[in-house]
Amino acid sequence: MKRAALVRRLGYHFIQPALLDRALTHRSYCAEHYERLEFLGDSVLNCVIAAHLYQAYAHLPEGDLSRLRSNLVNQQTLFLLAQQLELGELLRLGEGERKSAGHRRPSILADTLEAIFGAIFLDGGFDAAQKVVLSLYIPFIAQADVQSLGKDAKTLLQEFLQARKRELPKYTILAIDGESHAQSFRVECRIAALNLVTQGEGSSRRIAEQAAAETAYRQLQAAS
Numbered sequence: 633m634k635r636a637a638l639v640r641r642l643g644y645h646f647i648q649p650a651l652l653d654r655a656l657t658h659r660s661y662c663a664e665h666y667e668r669l670e671f672l673g674d675s676v677l678n679c680v681i682a683a684h685l686y687q688a689y690a691h692l693p694e695g696d697l698s699r700l701r702s703n704l705v706n707q708q709t710l711f712l713l714a715q716q717l718e719l720g721e722l723l724r725l726g727e728g729e730r731k732s733a734g735h736r737r738p739s740i741l742a743d744t745l746e747a748i749f750g751a752i753f754l755d756g757g758f759d760a761a762q763k764v765v766l767s768l769y770i771p772f773i774a775q776a777d778v779q780s781l782g783k784d785a786k787t788l789l790q791e792f793l794q795a796r797k798r799e800l801p802k803y804t805i806l807a808i809d810g811e812s813h814a815q816s817f818r819v820e821c822r823i824a825a826l827n828l829v830t831q832g833e834g835s836s837r838r839i840a841e842q843a844a845a846e847t848a849y850r851q852l853q854a855a856s
Contacts, residue, residue: 634721641717644752644764651751656719658740660726666747673750676758677705680765703784704769707834708843710742713768719744732809737816738843739835785846789821792852799825801848803841806831821848828852 635652639645646652651669659665681704685697692700703709714720720735723744734740753761783791793800807818817837821830821844828851832843 634718638717638719638722642748642752642764643767644756644760646751646755648755651755652748653724655747655751656722656744657724658726658729658734658744660729660734661724666744669747669750669754670743671750672753673746673748673761674705676749676753676761677746677765680762681705681769683762684766684769699783704773706842707738707742707839708785708846709772710745711738711843713772714741714745716768717745719748738833738839739816785842785849789845789849789852792849793823799823801845803844805837805840819844821845823848826852 639652654664655666655669657665659667678701681701682697685692685700685704689697689700719741723735723740725734725740729735729740749761749765752764790800801821801823804820804822805817806820809816809818814835816833816835817840818831818833819837819840821832821841822828828848830844830847830851832840832845832847834840834843
């Protein structure tokens with residue numbers, strides 16, 4: 633039932649369901665996992681988003697387009713979209729990953745979504761993959777400030793606080809989990825003067841800090 637719900641949300645019916653099975657399979661589960669599909673999906677995603685930005689924002693120079701694309705195809709955006717699709721409930725994980733809450737890990741969910749894009753490309757071609765990617769991304773882009781999308785979350789948070797003459801946030805590593813080749817970082821972002829504390833996770837300290845900063849920035853924007 634959950635698989636059928638995912639297909640409806642994607643708006644794409646697989647001719648070869650085995651491709652979707654593989655896209656939802658982590659390497660900890662079996663040898664037939666999603667990593668090759670992820671490699672392919674990453675390229676498809678970059679191409680689709682680059683083409684869309686080129687056509688939609690004809691006034692922007694190359695540098696701004698590159699920053700926009702980087703922000704849209706990063707782990708945090710993919711993680712947010714994967715959460716909307718409820719991919720965590722469908723992931724096939726090994727016992728160790730299940731116990732360590734791998735179904736909620738941003739890096740795994742982001743990789744899974746890219747793998748799904750790769751699976752759709754193999755199953756239905758570029759046009760089918762493009763349609764699915766844009767169906768997910770265009771609403772996300774429409775809700776965002778285009779100028780903000782060109783900046784990373786830590787920069788946006790810093791500018792927000794500086795404009796209001798507030799102290800800058802402090803970032804602290806709370807935990808580092810996993811093997812050395814597949815670590816997961818959990819970081820805290822604390823703005824003491826505002827009594828605001830958020831957390832973020834990622835495959836590197838930088839990514840985790842960006843995730844924590846984005847949560848803080850969104851909360852401050854909503855409260856302002």
